[in-house]
Amino acid sequence: MFWDKKIETLKTDDLQALQLKRLKKTIAQAQKVGFFKKRLSDAGITASSIKTLDDIRKIPFTKKQDLREGYPFGFFAVPLKEIVRIHTTSGTTGKPTVVGYTKKDLDVWADLIARNMTMIGVGKEDIFQNMVNYGMFTGGLGFHYGAEKIGMTVIPGSTGNTKRQIEMIRDFGVTTIHCTPSYAMHLSEVAEEMGESLDSLKTGIFGAEPWSESVRHTLEKRLGVTAYDSYGLSELFGPGVAFECREREGLHIWHDSYLVEIIDPNTGERVSDGERGELVVTPLVKEAMPLLRYRTGDVTMLMEDGCLCKRAKKITRITGRCDDMLVIRGINVFPSQIEHVLLKIPEVGNQFMVYIDRINHLDEMTVEVEINRAFFSGELTDLARIQKKVGKELRDALELRTTVRLVEPGSLPRFEGKAKRVIDRREEI
C-alpha cells in the first residue's frame, strides 16, 4: 500500500535530481539563519558551489550543541509570525532544543507519517490509540495528525493511567497502538494482571528508543500485534523519518525528504553501504528550521539490498546512540545488547538497570535484574545459580565481566518515556 506511490518509488536518477534541487533550496533557506550564513561563508560555500549531491561534503556538520546555543529561536529561518508550532526536546544537561514548524512544515510532516502508516497497511478502518506524551514531545501530535490524515479513528491516549488505557483498548476495539517499547512491555504486564487479553489489537508501532528483535518477539506474543519500528528525531520534524515496511527487514528512510549519509563518528568520513556508523541527515523539505548535515548521534548503516516493496534504500534498525555507547574497560557496549541477553534467560525479567563505577582505576559494570516469580524455588542455591547464569551469558555476549544483582520482581523502574537504564558513576578522568 502506498500513500504517494510516485514519490515513494522514484527511480534513482529522478530521486537524485529531486534531492539536488531540494538541497540547493535548503541551503538557500539555511542562509537565512545567522549560524549557517556564517558557517557557509567561512567554508567559502554559496548555493552555486553545490553542483552535485557529493558536494555536500564541503559543508561542515551541525551538532545538537550548536542548536542548543541558538536557544530559543536562533535557528528559525522564518519570522516568528510564520511559526505555528513549537516543540522542544529535553537535553540531559542545560537548555532544551527548540524546534519550530511553519504551517507547510506541519503538512509535510503529517504527510510523512501518512506514508508510514499506509505502508504498514493501516487506514480508515483502524482505531488508533496514541500512547505517547502529547506535550512538548513530538511523538504525540506528530502521529496524531498523520493518523487523522489517513482517516484513522484516533484516540489521544497520551501517557499514564495504564489501566484506563487498557480499558479504552478493550472498550473501543483499538486495532493499532503507538508507544515506546518499554511502555508496551509495561502495558502487557498490567493487562495480564487485569486479566485482559486485548484481542482487538493487530498492529503495534514502537519507537523513541532502541529496541531489539527479542523485544519484538516478546511484544508480538504478549500483545498479539505485528510490531513495527518507527524512527524519528524532533530536529528532523519528529517521528516519521524512517519506518519499517511489512517486510520488517530494516527501515525505509524517505530519501526525497532526507538526504542520508553514514559517517565514522570519530573521523567524520563517510563509510560504505553495509558499514555501521553515525547517521547524518540533511532534511530537504524543512521550512522553519532547515538543517545541514545534522549529526543524529544514532548508529545504523545503509543496507545494500533492495526491498520487495520497491521503495528505496533502507537503513538497519538503530542499534544505539553514539553517546549511549558505553566504553567499559575499552570495550564498546550498547545497553540494547544487555537487553538482548536478558530476554533469552527466562529466570529473570526483562527490565534492567546498569551501573558503571570506577573502582581502583578499573571500570566495573553492575547489572540489576528482577528474579522471575515463576522461577523462585525458595532455595538460596537456585538463586545463586541464576545469578551465575546471567553473569555468564552477559560475559559471553559483551566480553566483559559484570556483577549481577538479583532484585525483587517489580522493583526496577518502568519507563514510560525514554528509558534511562544506565547510570554511569565514573568520575571524569
Add this chain to the structure above:
Amino acid sequence: MDTKKYVIRQISIFSENRPGRLAAIAHALGEEKINILAFSIAEANGFGVVRALVDHPEKAHDKLLSMGFNIAFTDVIAVRMKDQPGGLYEVAKILGDSGINIEYSYAYSGKEGAVLILRVDLVEDAIKKIQNSGATLLERSVFH
C-alpha cells in the same frame, strides 16, 4: 508410618539486602495477626532468603504475595533437641550415615526446649531415620 504429619511448611521469601525489607515482612504478618514461630535469614551476593515458620502459612503466603514479594513454600522438619551437649551432632550423624544431605538448619527455642529446623534433600527418609533413632520429631500441628 505416616510421615506426612511431620512435614512442616516453611515460607521462603526472596529479599534484597536492603534496609527495611525484613521489617516490612514482619509488619505485614503482624497486621494479619500471623505469629512468626521461627525464622532465619540466609544471604548470598547481595540478596537473601528469609525463612520463616508461621502459624498460618497460606495466609502469610497470600499476604506477602499481594505485597509483591517473591515467596515459595519449602518442606522442612523439626527435631526436638536433647538438652545436653552433642545433641546436634547426634542428629547430623544419623542423617549423614544414611546419605541424607542437610541443606540448611536453624534452631529456635520452643516451649519445651530447643528445636532444630532442618531442610533435607530426602524428607521422608530423614523422618524415618530420625524416628528410628529415638529422637523426637515435632508434628506439623505444633506449628500450624
